[in-house]
Amino acid sequence: MRESQAADARRYHHGDLRRALIDAASRVLEAEGPSALSLRAVAREAGVSPAAPYHHFKDKGELLEAVAHEGWDLLDAALAKAKAEASSPAQAISELGVAYVCFARNNPALYRVMYDTARDREDLPDQMKIEGDGAYCKVRDTLIEAGADPKDTLDIELATTAAWCSGHGLAEMAGFKQFAHLKEACGGEVEFFRAVFQHMGLAPRPPGD
């Protein structure tokens, strides 16, 4: 049937416990928050003994990293989708921001784990690095498409960093109740995001404004 069995662990007892553990971790995370994300809780959720995960992850940290890694992939996919659907580079910048903040709002605990594990390593993951086509590069390339001078690399990097920080800041703030009246005044959460991005110079003013 299959030529390779080295890369295919799926036929063992459980099927694919590694995968199942990451999924279980996501469920624990969204149901009970980051503080409830223990190895034992994940094993429990996956229906295996507390020792089982050690056949797939060196320790708890390695499981968390796997969860975070998946999170960055999901974020990357959300940004790619937003960029593909935008009708112009200027609009794409704004839509990347909205997609970013919506991702964080829809997966708050996962988003937290992503940055917490990065902070522990003092390093953002390779997935969003400057070389390659990670999330960071999508933002940078969009800024260039929208007219930034690609030769002024320092300026481009600063602009990309500014955009990323703005998105991250809004993502973290958006959950506080203080902003409920602003969301209402703007006519919805996404509209609030867009309005804030306008003030950050990251969104075109709507026509006739």
Place this chain on the structure above:
Amino acid sequence: MRESQAADARRYHHGDLRRALIDAASRVLEAEGPSALSLRAVAREAGVSPAAPYHHFKDKGELLEAVAHEGWDLLDAALAKAKAEASSPAQAISELGVAYVCFARNNPALYRVMYDTARDREDLPDQMKIEGDGAYCKVRDTLIEAGADPKDTLDIELATTAAWCSGHGLAEMAGFKQFAHLKEACGGEVEFFRAVFQHMGLAPRPPGD
């Protein structure tokens, strides 16, 4: 000597254990990070038994809130100082941002506790509320002084929110190693902050730029 003794608990055994516990918490926080901040560790650091804090705080959460409260006061003071020293409203906006990010960089664990306890309550503390003269109001008033239309309250609030989010985002990002080369290229960490704020529209361009 003293008429009131109700408001003055300072003459009891320890002197002022409440104060001492908050100070001990700050020391634990900066030495070992937020995850090490347990009630027992704080009591240990203060040199008292694990039960002693319960005479001053209902539970661990109340101690954390007191630590966070103090943090917001310190942040407020840092912003007030930055604003007072600025030579123009436009410069004040930029200097508020720099002061904010520097505060977070100099007190990373405290900064984290401030936002974590706020998130648990789903509410930022009263200290930075819209009414009064908390940190939020300092930013808002400075924006008005710099020329924003005070009658367009929605716009002002959005602009203040945008500024706050930008600062928070940069504060959280500034610790990552990825940005080391940008700090170097800008000639220093503070210069990096200023450059990013320029891209967020929060800092005046230096003359001749």
Place this chain on the structure above:
DNA sequence: TGTACATCAGTGAACGCGCGTTCACTGATGTAC
């Protein structure tokens, strides 16, 4: 001023808990002949 009493800040031992991790094991799966 001196004494009896009330107050209450701090002690130290104990509780039950969930955690990360280790260990010897078992039993299903895959492989060689």
Place this chain on the structure above:
DNA sequence: TGTACATCAGTGAACGCGCGTTCACTGATGTAC
């Protein structure tokens, strides 16, 4: 195809740990007379 063996994913009991919190207590301080 059938059998013997090796592999290794998962078990379940146990470990030591630090945690938040409670409890009966003790002893210093403040107060009333």
